Amino acid sequence: MKVRIAIPSKGRISGPSVSLLEKAGIGLTDNSSRKLFSNTFDPEISVMFTRAADIPVYVADGAADIGITGFDLTQEKNVDVEFLDDLKFGATRLVVAAPENSDFNTVDDLKNVKIVATEFPHLTQKYFEEKNINATIMPLSGATEVAPLIGVADVIADLTSTGTTLKMNHLHEIDTIINSSVRLIANKESLKTKYEKIEAIRTGILGVLHAERKKLIMANVHKSNLDDIKSAMPGMSGPTVSEVYGDENMVAVHSVISETEVFETINKLRKIGAKDLLVLPIERILENK
Ligand SMILES: Nc1ncnc2c1ncn2[C@@H]1O[C@H](COP(=O)(O)OP(=O)(O)OP(=O)(O)O)[C@@H](O)[C@H]1O
Ligand SMILES: O=P(O)(O)OC[C@H]1O[C@H](OP(=O)(O)OP(=O)(O)O)[C@H](O)[C@@H]1O
Numbered sequence: 001m002k003v004r005i006a007i008p009s010k011g012r013i014s015g016p017s018v019s020l021l022e023k024a025g026i027g028l029t030d031n032s033s034r035k036l037f038s039n040t041f042d043p044e045i046s047v048m049f050t051r052a053a054d055i056p057v058y059v060a061d062g063a064a065d066i067g068i069t070g071f072d073l074t075q076e077k078n079v080d081v082e083f084l085d086d087l088k089f090g091a092t093r094l095v096v097a098a099p100e101n102s103d104f105n106t107v108d109d110l111k112n113v114k115i116v117a118t119e120f121p122h123l124t125q126k127y128f129e130e131k132n133i134n135a136t137i138m139p140l141s142g143a144t145e146v147a148p149l150i151g152v153a154d155v156i157a158d159l160t161s162t163g164t165t166l167k168m169n170h171l172h173e174i175d176t177i178i179n180s181s182v183r184l185i186a187n188k189e190s191l192k193t194k195y196e197k198i199e200a201i202r203t204g205i206l207g208v209l210h211a212e213r214k215k216l217i218m219a220n221v222h223k224s225n226l227d228d229i230k231s232a233m234p235g236m237s238g239p240t241v242s243e244v245y246g247d248e249n250m251v252a253v254h255s256v257i258s259e260t261e262v263f264e265t266i267n268k269l270r271k272i273g274a275k276d277l278l279v280l281p282i283e284r285i286l287e288n289k
């Protein structure tokens with residue numbers, strides 16, 4: 001049964017989405033920038049490239065079975081989809097921001113807002129309605145930061161992550177409307193009819209996320225040092241020990257450790273007399289069922 005995945009065709013979450021699929025073993029056979037569809041290494045999985053903002057709607061309608069897009073966009077479109085996993089990239093916040101030297105400094109000041117410019121009219125309307133503020137929403141399709149500067153809006157509701165864009169445009173943050181990161185979403189019906197295939201894709205993707213910031217460390221050590229080695233090597237379930245052919249006094253050990261522990265572990269292993277040390281990247285870690 002064929003599964004179609006919708007991924008962003010451009011913008012900052014497009015590249016990471018393609019690379020996540022590739023690392024999960026679902027490499028694209030045709031990734032030229034103008035293509036709307038691509039097959040993958042798996043004949044039962046195809047990819048559809050669309051605007052990130054349209055992915056929630058395509059997945060809700062079943063035009064795609066699953067999709068990779070921002071949580072913010074799923075909430076803006078207010079769609080009925082299944083949220084499978086937080087893919088831990090594209091972390092951002094939709095915030096209300098005002099010019100630095102304006103009368104809008106605190107959440108309380110927002111009651112005087114007349115016009116809000118935003119690419120997120122639905123979420124912004126909801127936010128102001130919940131606060132009983134009768135503001136007019138001005139929908140824009142980009143560069144909202146300019147609206148207060150040219151006098152067409154009092155405040156804006158826009159995405160921020162590092163805060164650089166707000167600062168550059170002399171705007172300051174007043175409140176957060178919603179926190180977002182990139183999610184794997186699924187069509188509710190597809191999740192029932194294509195459950196196994198969708199689960200297999202999830203397993204591949206989660207394997208990549210688990211492997212992030214992890215390294216495989218390998219070394220040869222003298223058998224008499226094995227106890228010390230065990231305590232020096234934090235592993236998923238302790239180090240794996242195997243025979244070294246041609247030298248019965250030596251054993252090979254390997255273990256998965258966090259990137260942050262590599263430096264310390266190598267130093268400890270060297271002190272214990274470990275030889276032929278290797279630190280290797282890991283592509284995927286698949287959980288035991
Ligand atoms: N500054 C940011 N930091 C982290 N994630 C962000 C940031 N800006 C946007 N995102 C995430 O990426 C999604 C898509 O935004 P992006 O600006 O890349 O695409 P877009 O605006 O649809 O593209 P374009 O306007 O170029 O067609 C957002 O909805 C949000 O989830
Ligand atoms: O807090 P910062 O790290 O500065 O990020 C915020 C900016 O990122 C997004 O735009 P993007 O860079 O995706 O460009 P776009 O306006 O073309 O969509 C968003 O619309 C902000 O303008």
Ligand SMILES: [Mg+2]
Nearest residue numbers: 011012142159
């Ligand atoms: Mg953008």
